[in-house]
Amino acid sequence: MSERINARLSKPLAEFVDRMVGETGLYETPSEYVRDLIRRDMERRDGQFVQHAILAGYRDLAAGRVFASSGDFKADMAALDRKEADGWQ
Numbered sequence: 001m002s003e004r005i006n007a008r009l010s011k012p013l014a015e016f017v018d019r020m021v022g023e024t025g026l027y028e029t030p031s032e033y034v035r036d037l038i039r040r041d042m043e044r045r046d047g048q049f050v051q052h053a054i055l056a057g058y059r060d061l062a063a064g065r066v067f068a069s070s071g072d073f074k075a076d077m078a079a080l081d082r083k084e085a086d087g088w089q
Helices: 011-020 030-062 073-085
Strands: none
Touching: 011 030
């Protein structure tokens, strides 16, 4: 599925896009440039999510919220759910 997005740019933004596009720019078209910006933003946000999850794990470790893994992910998650339901914090 393809969606069309139209955007008005201020003169400085339009001039910048013009420099990024064409024979002297990095992109062939403004659309290619916008798609790349969106992909990069998606990757950055995904990276932030992972970073927050890792930090949450470190905080759990520092607070003593740890348990030995059985090697079975589903069983471990069920055990963790039970611990949290029992007020393990």
